[in-house]
Amino acid sequence: MNQHLCCIVIVLAAGVTACGKDTSSRSDKADSHGPIAATATGRKPCDYVKRSDAEKAVGLALPKTMEDVTLHECHYMTTELYGSNVTIGQWDGCKTALESSRPTAIPNLGDEAYFIREHLFIRRGDRCLSVEINGPLPDAEKDDGLVRVKELALTILQRF
Numbered sequence: 001m002n003q004h005l006c007c008i009v010i011v012l013a014a015g016v017t018a019c020g021k022d023t024s025s026r027s028d029k030a031d032s033h034g035p036i037a038a039t040a041t042g043r044k045p046c047d048y049v050k051r052s053d054a055e056k057a058v059g060l061a062l063p064k065t066m067e068d069v070t071l072h073e074c075h076y077m078t079t080e081l082y083g084s085n086v087t088i089g090q091w092d093g094c095k096t097a098l099e100s101s102r103p104t105a106i107p108n109l110g111d112e113a114y115f116i117r118e119h120l121f122i123r124r125g126d127r128c129l130s131v132e133i134n135g136p137l138p139d140a141e142k143d144d145g146l147v148r149v150k151e152l153a154l155t156i157l158q159r160f
Contacts, residue, residue: 045074054084082135094128
């Protein structure tokens, strides 16, 4: 991960209070009273994204799941850490991440949307959906990476 992208991830993590933990054996309950009430519906982050949709976007089987309901993150990944990451939070956290880079505006997606390498940030009301994919097939520097992450985001937005 290059230094600029690392800064984006760190800023987003701070804004969304994000850092994934392997929760394959955890049974945390969603906190609907915290600063990020994105899961106020009682839904867990992985309820928003199907493994099969993430696998299609990345182009690989993604057998490992890491979910953190407190931090509102869902990761489907390979052992090589290729995969998909979805974070749900407040728009202010995403906006902070966007201010530290030069995002590309993506029209006709949510209330507004921006793309930075393999990250797609979508605002719907005061909520933010951050969708990221990485792997050997989606090339973040070419249109294919945007097409793949946008297709995944569109399926997630149906549940968001």
